[in-house]
Amino acid sequence: MSDQIWTRDEVESPCIKICVVNPEARLCTGCLRSIDEIGRWSRMSSEERREIMAELPDRAGQISKRRGGRAARLARK
Numbered sequence: 001m002s003d004q005i006w007t008r009d010e011v012e013s014p015c016i017k018i019c020v021v022n023p024e025a026r027l028c029t030g031c032l033r034s035i036d037e038i039g040r041w042s043r044m045s046s047e048e049r050r051e052i053m054a055e056l057p058d059r060a061g062q063i064s065k066r067r068g069g070r071a072a073r074l075a076r077k
Contacts, residue, residue: 011049
């Protein structure tokens with residue numbers, strides 16, 4: 001698979017190829033985009049992409065890196 005598609009003159013994708021969606025925040029733990037944003041990325045205008053890219057650093061705090069495994073999952077129920 002080639003990454004040549006992202007060498008065009010447009011806002012690049014923040015994808016780092018670690019695609020795991022946090023079930024609580026509903027954000028990808030790799031790029032911090034929502035599923036909707038990921039799905040629409042190729043159809044977004046450059047302005048929409050820039051707005052999302054500017055928001056990404058603030059989203060990092062919404063994802064806890066370690067959820068606690070099975071014990072934490074059972075405690076949430």
